[in-house]
Amino acid sequence: MAGAAHWHFGDRLLIRERRKLARISSALRELGYAEGQSITLVTRSVDGRNERLRGLAAELIGLRVDIIVTTGTPAAVAAKQATSTIPIVMTVATDPVGAGLTASLGRPGGNVTGLANLDAELSAKRLEMLKAAIPALSRVAILWNPANPAHRPALADIESAAHALGIRLQLVEARDSGELNEALSAMKRERAGGLVLLADSLFSTHRARILDFAAKNRLPSIFWQGGFAEAGALLSYGTSYPDLFRGAANYVDKILKGTKPADLPIEQPFKFELVVNLKTAKTFSVSCQAISF
Numbered sequence: 001m002a003g004a005a006h007w008h009f010g011d012r013l014l015i016r017e018r019r020k021l022a023r024i025s026s027a028l029r030e031l032g033y034a035e036g037q038s039i040t041l042v043t044r045s046v047d048g049r050n051e052r053l054r055g056l057a058a059e060l061i062g063l064r065v066d067i068i069v070t071t072g073t074p075a076a077v078a079a080k081q082a083t084s085t086i087p088i089v090m091t092v093a094t095d096p097v098g099a100g101l102t103a104s105l106g107r108p109g110g111n112v113t114g115l116a117n118l119d120a121e122l123s124a125k126r127l128e129m130l131k132a133a134i135p136a137l138s139r140v141a142i143l144w145n146p147a148n149p150a151h152r153p154a155l156a157d158i159e160s161a162a163h164a165l166g167i168r169l170q171l172v173e174a175r176d177s178g179e180l181n182e183a184l185s186a187m188k189r190e191r192a193g194g195l196v197l198l199a200d201s202l203f204s205t206h207r208a209r210i211l212d213f214a215a216k217n218r219l220p221s222i223f224w225q226g227g228f229a230e231a232g233a234l235l236s237y238g239t240s241y242p243d244l245f246r247g248a249a250n251y252v253d254k255i256l257k258g259t260k261p262a263d264l265p266i267e268q269p270f271k272f273e274l275v276v277n278l279k280t281a282k283t284f285s286v287s288c289q290a291i292s293f
Contacts, residue, residue, distance in 0.1 A: 023242055024069065027249030046075075046201065049176070050147055053078035061086065067255060069248055070114075072201055073099055073150040080112055087261045089251040090114035091244045092199070094150035096266060105266045113261040115247045116268050117239040119199050119224060120154040124161035126222045126237050129274070130194050131165050133235060133286045134220050141170040141192035141219075143183060143210075145200045154198050180206055184213045195221040199238070207231060220284050229275035234284065239269040 021043050025035060033039040044060060046052040057078045060068060069089045070076045076090040080101055093116050096102045103109035105116070131137050142158060144151045155171070162169050170192050172183040180202065187195065195214055197203050203210060204225075211232045214221045221228075222235040229236035247267055254264060276286075 023245040024249050024252075027246040028252065031249060031253045033253075050074045050145075050201065051176075054082065057082035067252055069252065072148075072199075073101075074148055074201075076101055076112065076114075077149060080110075084111055086111060087255045088112045088114070089248050089255070089261075090116075091248045092117045092119075092239070092241065094119040094199075095153055098153060099149045102266060105268070107262070108264065108266060109262050111261050113264040113266055114251055115244050116266055117199075117244065118268060119150060119238070120157055122224070122238055122272070123154040123196065123198055124157040126196050126224070126235075127158055127161050127167065128165065129235055129237055130196060130220060130222045131167060133281075134194060134284060137167065137194050137220075139168045139170060139190075139192055140194040140196055141172050141187045141190075142196050142198070143172055143174065143187075143203065144198040145175055145202055146173050147175045148198070148200050151198050151200070158196070174202065176202065177206065180209070184210070187213075187219070188217055192219060195219050197221070197223050199224040218283075220280075220286075226273055226275040229277045229280075232277060232280060234277060234280045234286065236273070236275045238272060240271040240273050243269065243271055 021041060025041060028039060035041055042060070042063065042065070044056045046056065053075055061083055065086060067087050067089060068079045069091065070079050071092050073093045076088065076093045077099060079088045088111055090096065090101065090112060091114055093101065093114065096116055097104060101112045127140065130140065142155065144155060159169065170187065170190055172186050174180040174183040207228060215232060220234045222237060223229065223233050224236065224238040225241060226236050251264060255261060
């Protein structure tokens with residue numbers, strides 16, 4: 001691109017999940033960055049093991065990165081705890097103010113900025129959608145990770161929604177793969193009638209196992225991202241993730257051009273996606289009209 005000599009060569013990014021790299025890389029190309037020439041991308045992934053986040057953040061800082069891009073609230077928190085000077089662009093972060101990542105949405109005031117995803121608010125909406133799809137639903141399991149700082153505020157919203165809908169909740173927690181096995185067993189033992197998952201990399205990593213469990217136990221489920229519904233879940237409803245990653249590239253561009261993260265307001269999503277798996281809906285005799293909000 002014209003003026004390429006003015007960009008910082010060797011800029012590196014941390015992107016927690018490798019599958020996000022292609023989206024951000026594509027957006028950076030559209031902005032004029034050539035990978036390997038005007039920018040270098042270095043990826044690290046915890047593969048659902050959030051206990052590795054601190055170590056990976058320290059590793060990237062040791063590589064003297066210029067910018068860190070994170071996916072999810074736990075990754076953003078780990079990065080902020082590791083550095084107060086390297087700019088951090090967060091994506092898919094819930095309640096950045098409540099999580100202690102920024103002073104406010106309008107003026108972050110530190111080294112962290114980026115995009116929030118409103119997942120706490122959307123979690124209650126997912127419960128409403130599952131109830132609309134399965135009107136007889138009376139008991140729903142909520143799968144959450146106590147190690148994820150975004151989950152407790154989401155649970156408060158879900159509990160309020162459940163009370164209004166006349167639904168009893170079964171809160172099942174999982175911090176790792178072993179606890180996930182116990183959580184699934186508890187759902188089966190207590191005969192949950194539906195399943196709502198809070199967004200977490202652990203559950204993404206073990207998506208196939210969770211979906212297989214839901215299918216075998218005829219458990220209608222709703223996730224936060226379209227790929228889950230495409231893979232067999234009854235429903236998914238959430239932020240458009242590709243939009244978040246394209247937005248992250250815009251933040252990277254502005255920071256590389258000299259804008260401080262403290263002066264870049266945090267963006268909130270305005271586009272949400274509802275995906276229905278028609279094959280799964282048929283097994284539960286669900287009418288798509290019932291869940292067309």
